[in-house]
Amino acid sequence: MSQQSATRQELPALEATLSDQLTAFKKSTLKLDLTRGKPGAAQLDLSNALDGLLGGDYHAGAVDLRNYGGLDGITEAKALFAPLLGVSPEEILIGGNASLTLMYQSVLSALHFGVQGAGSAWRDECTVKFLCPAPGYDRHFTICQQLGIEMINVPFTADGPDMDRIEELVASDASIKGIWCVPRFSNPTGHVYSDATVQRFARLAPKAGPNFRIFWDNAYAVHALTDDAPKLLPILDACREQGTEDSVLIFGSTSKITFASAGLGYMGASQQNLKHFKAALAASTIGPDKINQQRHVLFLRDQATIEQHMHQHAEILAPKFRLVLEQLDKDLGDDGYGSWSRPQGGYFVSFDTLPGLATQVVAMADDAGVKLTAAGATFPYGKDPADSNIRLAPSYPTMDELQQAMQVFTTCVKLATVRQRLAAKELVSSELI
Amino acid sequence: MSQQSATRQELPALEATLSDQLTAFKKSTLKLDLTRGKPGAAQLDLSNALDGLLGGDYHAGAVDLRNYGGLDGITEAKALFAPLLGVSPEEILIGGNASLTLMYQSVLSALHFGVQGAGSAWRDECTVKFLCPAPGYDRHFTICQQLGIEMINVPFTADGPDMDRIEELVASDASIKGIWCVPRFSNPTGHVYSDATVQRFARLAPKAGPNFRIFWDNAYAVHALTDDAPKLLPILDACREQGTEDSVLIFGSTSKITFASAGLGYMGASQQNLKHFKAALAASTIGPDKINQQRHVLFLRDQATIEQHMHQHAEILAPKFRLVLEQLDKDLGDDGYGSWSRPQGGYFVSFDTLPGLATQVVAMADDAGVKLTAAGATFPYGKDPADSNIRLAPSYPTMDELQQAMQVFTTCVKLATVRQRLAAKELVSSELI
DSSP states (O other): OOTTTOOTTTHHHHHHHHHHHHHHHHHTTOOEEOOSOOOOHHHHHTTGGGTTTTTTOOEETTEETTSSOOTTOOHHHHHHHHHHHTOOGGGEEEOSSOHHHHHHHHHHHHHHHOSSSTTOOGGGSSOOEEEEESSOOHHHHHHHHHTTOEEEEEOEETTEEOHHHHHHHHHHOTTEEEEEEOOSSOTTTOOOOOHHHHHHHHTOOOTTGGGOEEEEEOTTTTOBSSTTOOOOOOHHHHHHHHTOGGGEEEEEESTTTSOSSSOOEEEEOOHHHHHHHHHHHGGGOSOOOHHHHHHHHHHHOSHHHHHHHHHHHHHHHHHHHHHHHHHHHHHHTTSSSOEEOOOSBSSOEEEEOSTTOHHHHHHHHHHTTEEOOOTTTTSGGGOOTTSOEEEEOOSSSOHHHHHHHHHHHHHHHHHHHHHHHHHHHHHHHHHHO | OOTTTOOTTTHHHHHHHHHHHHHHHHHTTOOEEOOSOOOOHHHHHTTGGGTTTTTTOOEETTEETTSSOOTTOOHHHHHHHHHHHTOOGGGEEEOSSOHHHHHHHHHHHHHHHOSSSTTOOGGGSSOOEEEEESSOOHHHHHHHHHTTOEEEEEOEETTEEOHHHHHHHHHHOTTEEEEEEOOSSOTTTOOOOOHHHHHHHHTOOOTTGGGOEEEEEOTTTTOBSSTTOOOOOOHHHHHHHHTOGGGEEEEEESTTTSOSSSOOEEEEOOHHHHHHHHHHHGGGOSOOOHHHHHHHHHHHOSHHHHHHHHHHHHHHHHHHHHHHHHHHHHHHTTSSSOEEOOOSBSSOEEEEOSTTOHHHHHHHHHHTTEEOOOTTTTSGGGOOTTSOEEEEOOSSSOHHHHHHHHHHHHHHHHHHHHHHHHHHHHHHHHHHO
16 A cells, blocks of 8 residues: 555554564564675675685795784785775775774874874864765764764765865865765765766865865775776876875775675875874884785785676675665655665665654664664764664675565564654644644 | 903003904994894794684684674684683783784773773873883883873882882872883893782872773783793782772783784783773774684694793794803803893893993994894883993894894994993093193
8 A cells, every 4th residue: 555645544554554564573583684784604705715825925025924014014915906096006005904993093193193294183173073974984973973073964965975065164164174985885875976076075175274184985996786887086196186185095995805804904195194194003003914915915816806806796795785676666666655775886775764764763673673773873973863864784684684674674664654644643633623 | 351351551452353353244244133023934934824724614603703893802712812811701802913002002092081981081181101111112112102191211120120119109190190011021121020029010009090000011921931931920810809900901912922913912901991992992993803813713722732832932032042142141241341131031132231332332233234223212212311221132033143143242342342441541541631
């Protein structure tokens, strides 16, 4: 029954049917998890050759990979991963197992020591603010929150974040020192920033001047689901053309190429930026795990091998995304239950309920054994002003689990929507009395 | 010729002989390095089985080691390494490839967020000071310097750092928030803290109260050179007896057990301390490399295997230490050229020249192709008040290289000493005129 065309008299019956369906799900004691963008086991299997690949040779050229040293990673890994970030091998640092750690260290280093050396430390100013295109990645927002950085929401347009708003804000407020971006297959909306958007980022004229940085988290650089997915303009090149190459710090990792726990995180930046970052980093590390870097060099080899490898990931992931979208289309269609993204890559489907229903839907699903990312998590401070965004992560469950989880999800969305209409009608009725 | 018994007339001839010897070394264009405590290749070879050890099984119990998660490490690694720190498996966190990173994060977390949660952040106070038993580990001091923590030198006694001084200082100054300790085979002096010293640490009554922490870097916990090397009292047990178990953070790693670049760093602490630390840590990591943790679990297996493995290290290291000490005894004897440690474990021999000569000796050796740790590096701010301490690191060079390097070193010590005497005599002579 269409909820949009359902009359006031028909709504209670619809509510009852949906309620019964949910009760049935509860009885089947599901335990499903759609919360995090974790690779599934079949994806992880693609990289099982990593351990043992060295064949007893722990050297890369003259470097003994087992010993201390090499703050910014091995030469071979720099050459391999620089093209993924659109930078040169002199403009990349290869770190440990997480780009998140590099991002955290970059923000921290800017706070404590400044992005330009002595005298530029952000903490010397009363307030430090970041722009946060939202919905976005919760862990970016957690870094800001933990380090006491004030966050300002920025909405999206079809081309990426709202550049008019960003240009206006950064030009008017010197305390705005940074912005978080996931420029390709944005988490969770799936946006790929258009060429015009990237060029506007390169031309930004922040009031904070040389103390402003774009945190460009290109986490899904090679994570397309289809061959015709839009490409991303390399931002460092765009910046160089404008003479703004120091304004951006680029991040990426193999967490969703090889192993989530044991991949490589890397950071691309101008040599000037890397110099400052390395000076700060040196106090906290004896250098990265060079052995794991060499494993990755031997396993991923070259750009063609990476492309082929990512094709195999897409073959596993694409059917899961298809299932999610088909279930949403079939169950919710265009019957006014909300809207959702149709990503061509990345790890998420972004779903917007009618305003005010996300928290309720997530709680209902949890009650029926399906864990969803907490409502609000995709916004700074965990507060979604419209209480409508829910991030769906299809990668980890099996196809069967995913199908069950999506059935529960759509049932919850429908039930919450119908109940909201019923409550509104009661309100109207009682007001009429 | 003995320099002590040499007359004023004989000194110039002695200087000329030593000077000629040094010139001969310079001509042989040596390129030797005694700077860092890096394991030698033969030591690293002992752990070559690590890569490939998983045999394709990426699971530990029900945990998929390849995926995200597990902030404080895998259960199996906790069980294996807890005894090395003298803590229970509930009191350990297994991290990435460096205990240095855990130490840095601990200090940083205490500065920003406090050791006891909200309101206890060190940075809320004007000045934060650390006690630094010196000579000590340069990287400890670098952490303090980078984070703006003021350092106070504390001398050593035979039992470890001067506890009278430490007790007096911490009791009188609330801005003293921490102390760095390397309690077994101290870097570089080789001290093993006596039981009485450990117990006095456990009984410390700092004016900073519950905001004070002992940073107990047990880097050489199982790194004895001889079977009869003194043992260290487990400090967390000693603290528990005094009700001060929250006053200490313990660190260790396998950097000098397996691979320097690709080992495991770990941290032992009360559950209360671990809780606070993990809350701060969570924002900066997606969890440690669990695969490498499992490699270590399979390779090091149990306490007996670790002991056996460390025996093999000792068999490689002991001859190198013997060579260094024999060369020092033979060349310098008790002829007033300085004094040196006779460590029963660890990675260093600590040498003290006559006051005011360390910088000169290091420069002379460098000029002759032998790199030594910079004079002063073993003291806070790189300033040795007596300019006399030089840290010798025998582990990395081969026996041949080590012998050559030691010959150069003792020649430099002798030449600098004789030149100092000559300069003093000239001064006396010219005053007499």
